[in-house]
Amino acid sequence: MKLQHGPAVQTPRAPQGPPASPAYPAHWWDAVFRRDTVFVALPFVAAALWTLGFRGADPRNMGALGLLDLFTPLTVLALILLLGGFLASLHLHKPEWLLATYLVVYIALIHGTPPVLYGTLRYSWAYKHVGIVDYIMRNGSVDPGIGVGQIYHNWLGFFAGGALLTELSGQPDALSIASWAPVAFNLLNLVALRFLFRGLTRNRTVVWMALMFFLVINWVGQDYYSPQAMAYLLYLGLIGLMLRRMKRRVMVVPFAVIVAAIAVSHQITPMMMLLAVIALVALRRTPGWYLPWLAAAIIVAWALTGALSYTFPNLMDLISQFGNVVGNADQTLAKSSGQTSVGDLQVIWGGRMTVFVSGVVALIGVWRQRRTGTLILTTSTLMVLPGVLVLTTGFGGEVLFRAFLFAAPFIAFLQAQACIPRNGRGFAVRSLVAAAIITAMVLPGFLLGYYGKERQNYFTPGEVAASRWAYTHAAPHSLLVEGSTNYPGRFIDYEKFTYVSLDLEPGDSTKVWLKDPAATLAGWFSDPKYAGGYVIITRGQKIAVESGEAMPPGFLDTIEEALRRSKSFTVAYQTRDATVFAPVQRAAGR
Amino acid sequence: MNERGILKTGAVVxxxxxxxxxxxxxxxxxxxxxxxFCLLVPGYGWARRMHLKDKGDTLALSAVFSICATVAVGTVxxxxxxxxxxxxxxxLLLITLCGFIPLRRTEAGSNDSEKGFRWHLEFPAQAPEPNLRPGDETGEKR
Known part of the structure; x- marks a missing residue:
């Protein structure tokens, strides 16, 4: 009796659906809005509005805010309807398949828009990864001692799997598969995260709200066609597996299989995985003292066998970065320090704002649910643990991004914990409003962080065509001079060429040779060790160079103009967005 | 195989x-x-052996195991x-089929009408789902 009438404890709500409707509703709209049909239709209405909002949009018109520049009131309305509908469905205790529909549509819209709108693969690194897959498809093996892209040949799991998938799909290359990778990875992450969260709690409100929060805070953009995206998915699956109660001997085999797949595919994820495994065993969430040892043994075994060609020569680099917290973190911050335009600063601070708000709300979640014992201890530990990564490596100036990526699931979980009542039951209007306010605070930062760089990440069909032409016409051992690395490059026969990126040339020497770039470049091409070559200058390269501080304004325009005027070079291929120059003296064709 | 099983198999074929x-x-x-196929199929049988009860959880592990299988085959x-x-x-097909092939034999239970041994189709995993009261949606694991 006390339980039933006490103010703090409510009767558990039946999960099967909303309370039974009265036979005769007080208002006609009661009957309409209580039906699931409205909530089923809502995501599709949102999708239609989103599509209409982008109708006629030209990605060339993206400005400093990237894809956000193409947003219209309809696209904003679509997002509001979608996320509002999701929260309302959660509040009204709608079935899980309906909640899943909202999030699947959200992923399809947010991550499926670029491939549909662009018609080309976005992000220059994705092309480089396609190039490794291309290498495996052509050679049927890897070359661990190769000069360019050696690390990929040593941690080849993703590329070998990608090559197998590409072969089975009957595609000549992985470009089309890579275009849709963000959608696929986010859908798979959704399923894996639900599995993970259900290992932490059986509260469906927390689970689904955490899933939504994850999708609206994870702006890092590591979901493109890459080993880290796949390793991250496996990491989530592994943690989810370890959070389930099962007999030790049953867990060992799947545990070892997942660890091995991560260990052969990526370098930084095994570090994070090992930390998480140690934490879960130390916290006694997972039985099995030997699991960290097993994981460490698998990781080291691969590093000293399959990846030996890379591990030994680069061991000192890895050791030198260990413990250099400030230096490692500064590598990430230095990447954004050169951005001075208002748009760039909005993008940078938008992402940081999302991290800040999410972190604060997660801490509120820790405080509000502090009496839940090991649940909050486990999630807090897994949230904080990625910070240790900063101790170990700079990871090419990306360690802070990666740390946030690995913390994001648990930040999202704690955000959800912050929204629900302390007794963990129900999802009252107050909780709904809190969740809506948090979503409204983090979503703009997410959109800025995720879409803000799209002007650089987008490559026009003309750029892809020019790059493809250069790579298919250059003779082996040619020199390919790139305006910058931000172009659709190195995805065909990548190992056959030598690359020089003009924006990476030392600043002092650049000032000298920029006085007569045609003569300098002609000198480079006259080296008999090169069988020929091309200079590739594209729209994407110019945007990337202009947004950095390393080179003077109009750097690539100056070079392009000089090459057009020079008698030592001729235009070998040209599109609206890219020009390929060939030296006149040397025949470069295959 | 009963009529329903035949219909299901026929539909799949x-x-x-x-x-x-x-x-x-x-x-x-x-x-x-x-x-x-590469992202979901090879691990499905193996995920089913985990007896996760929830279809979403089984799907998650199917994806994880399938990706592991594709990576393993490609890498080797x-x-x-x-x-x-x-x-x-x-x-990959072999891995898929192995996921559905029983790993060990057990003696048929006393209630089983069949005599002798039968193939044990269940992977001997403890059910990871705690027994919750119907309608209890909090169920925090402590």
Whole structure:
């Protein structure tokens, strides 16, 4: 009796659906809005509005805010309807398949828009990864001692799997598969995260709200066609597996299989995985003292066998970065320090704002649910643990991004914990409003962080065509001079060429040779060790160079103009967005 | 196999046959089928052995195990320098089938009408789902 009438404890709500409707509703709209049909239709209405909002949009018109520049009131309305509908469905205790529909549509819209709108693969690194897959498809093996892209040949799991998938799909290359990778990875992450969260709690409100929060805070953009995206998915699956109660001997085999797949595919994820495994065993969430040892043994075994060609020569680099917290973190911050335009600063601070708000709300979640014992201890530990990564490596100036990526699931979980009542039951209007306010605070930062760089990440069909032409016409051992690395490059026969990126040339020497770039470049091409070559200058390269501080304004325009005027070079291929120059003296064709 | 089982199997066979025909005739169907196969199929049987009760959880582990299988097969072929897509496909099919083949035999229970031994189709995993009261949606694991 006390339980039933006490103010703090409510009767558990039946999960099967909303309370039974009265036979005769007080208002006609009661009957309409209580039906699931409205909530089923809502995501599709949102999708239609989103599509209409982008109708006629030209990605060339993206400005400093990237894809956000193409947003219209309809696209904003679509997002509001979608996320509002999701929260309302959660509040009204709608079935899980309906909640899943909202999030699947959200992923399809947010991550499926670029491939549909662009018609080309976005992000220059994705092309480089396609190039490794291309290498495996052509050679049927890897070359661990190769000069360019050696690390990929040593941690080849993703590329070998990608090559197998590409072969089975009957595609000549992985470009089309890579275009849709963000959608696929986010859908798979959704399923894996639900599995993970259900290992932490059986509260469906927390689970689904955490899933939504994850999708609206994870702006890092590591979901493109890459080993880290796949390793991250496996990491989530592994943690989810370890959070389930099962007999030790049953867990060992799947545990070892997942660890091995991560260990052969990526370098930084095994570090994070090992930390998480140690934490879960130390916290006694997972039985099995030997699991960290097993994981460490698998990781080291691969590093000293399959990846030996890379591990030994680069061991000192890895050791030198260990413990250099400030230096490692500064590598990430230095990447954004050169951005001075208002748009760039909005993008940078938008992402940081999302991290800040999410972190604060997660801490509120820790405080509000502090009496839940090991649940909050486990999630807090897994949230904080990625910070240790900063101790170990700079990871090419990306360690802070990666740390946030690995913390994001648990930040999202704690955000959800912050929204629900302390007794963990129900999802009252107050909780709904809190969740809506948090979503409204983090979503703009997410959109800025995720879409803000799209002007650089987008490559026009003309750029892809020019790059493809250069790579298919250059003779082996040619020199390919790139305006910058931000172009659709190195995805065909990548190992056959030598690359020089003009924006990476030392600043002092650049000032000298920029006085007569045609003569300098002609000198480079006259080296008999090169069988020929091309200079590739594209729209994407110019945007990337202009947004950095390393080179003077109009750097690539100056070079392009000089090459057009020079008698030592001729235009070998040209599109609206890219020009390929060939030296006149040397025949470069295959 | 009862009537329902025959119908289900028949439906699956027809669906697969249709997909194969479509894959051969339509450009975009084959990549979809290949992706669905590599990302979900090889691990499905193995995930079912975990007895997770929830279909979403089984789907999650199917994806994780399937990706592991695809990575493993691709890596072994690339490192071993005997790259063959059809061998890879066959290996993935084998992994898929192994997921459905019972690993050990157990004696039939006393209630079982069949005599002797039967193949034990369940992977001996403890059910990870705690027994919750119906309608209790908090269920925090402490």
């Amino acid at each position: 027809v669906a697969v046959a249709l997909l194969l025909v479509l894959a051969a005739e339509t450009d975009w169907v084959r990549p979809l089928c290949a992706a669905a 072929m690339a490192v071993g320098r005997w790259w063959s897509p059809w061998t890879g496909f066959a290996a």
